[in-house]
Amino acid sequence: xxxxxxxxxxxxxxxxxxxxxxxxxxxxxxxxxxxxxxxxxxxxxxxxxxxxxxxxxxxxxxxxxxxxxxxxxxxxxxxxxxxxxxxxxxxxxxxxxxxxxxxxxxxxxxxxxxxxxxxxxxxxxxxxxxxxxxxxxxxxxxxxxxxxxxxxxxxxxxxxxxxxxxxxxxxxxxxxxxxxxxxxxxxxxxxxxxxxxxxxxxx
Numbered sequence: 001x002x003x004x005x006x007x008x009x010x011x012x013x014x015x016x017x018x019x020x021x022x023x024x025x026x027x028x029x030x031x032x033x034x035x036x037x038x039x040x041x042x043x044x045x046x047x048x049x050x051x052x053x054x055x056x057x058x059x060x061x062x063x064x065x066x067x068x069x070x071x072x073x074x075x076x077x078x079x080x081x082x083x084x085x086x087x088x089x090x091x092x093x094x095x096x097x098x099x100x101x102x103x104x105x106x107x108x109x110x111x112x113x114x115x116x117x118x119x120x121x122x123x124x125x126x127x128x129x130x131x132x133x134x135x136x137x138x139x140x141x142x143x144x145x146x147x148x149x150x151x152x153x154x155x156x157x158x159x160x161x162x163x164x165x166x167x168x169x170x171x172x173x174x175x176x177x178x179x180x181x182x183x184x185x186x187x188x189x190x191x192x193x194x195x196x197x198x199x200x201x202x203x
Contacts, residue, residue: 019179022046030060040064041074044081049181054085072102080113086184088117108138116147120187124155142172149175150194161198175199 026043033039044060061078065071079094095110095117115130131148138144145168152161165175176195182188 019050023050023052035067037064037068037071037074040067041071041077045077048081048084049179051179051181054081054183057081058085070101072098072105074098075101076110076113083113083117083120084181084183086120086182086187088121091117106137108134108141108144111137112141112144112147115144115151119147119151120182120184120190122154122190124151127151128155140171142168142174143177145171146175146177146195147191149198150191153194153197154190158197161194162200165198 023046026046029039030043041061041064044057044064048054048057058078058081061074061081064074065078068074075094075098079091079098082088082094083091092114095113099105099107099110111130111134115127115134118124118127118130128148128151131144131151134141134144135148145164149161149164149168152158152164168175175198176192180188180191182191
């Protein structure tokens with residue numbers, strides 16, 4: 001997962017190299033075990049982020065949950081991958097299941113994913129509310145800032161969008177991410193057009 005986070009946050013000096021290493025390690029982990037729920041879910045998340053078949057990756061997480069139905073992180077990653085696939089209502093439902101199973105965990109990642117789901121549903125007020133709390137809980141996670149900046153831009157709150165971009169640039173050199181995990185072209189364009197507006201670029 002370490003190589004994935006380097007790429008997602010824009011910290012990798014050689015993103016393609018880190019991406020290849022992340023994919024290789026995830027595949028090696030899957031070859032080593034087929035019955036460990038954590039390994040299955042984490043490997044699926046890594047491979048999904050780097051463009052592997054989303055249906056196959058969701059099936060891997062489903063297998064992890066069949067092995068351990070109380071695996072909160074598995075429900076979280078299942079929701080995340082459904083979000084990648086454009087199933088945003090189901091994404092929210094699954095992530096909320098993860099939160100109920102493990103309510104004492106840090107909320108940054110779940111709220112970031114829920115905020116993204118609301119963003120892609122064009123429910124920008126709810127998206128912003130979740131993303132703001134996610135940033136408070138995990139101020140070093142650049143994806144929250146990107147989604148929130150795009151959200152504010154689409155709401156017409158350009159000054160706030162640009163302020164978020166400024167905060168983003170303090171933790172990451174990338175405003176527009178080097179990889180986009182969302183498979184739905186409309187979702188991808190909603191995020192990218194919002195980021196371009198927030199960064200003061202022409203759409």
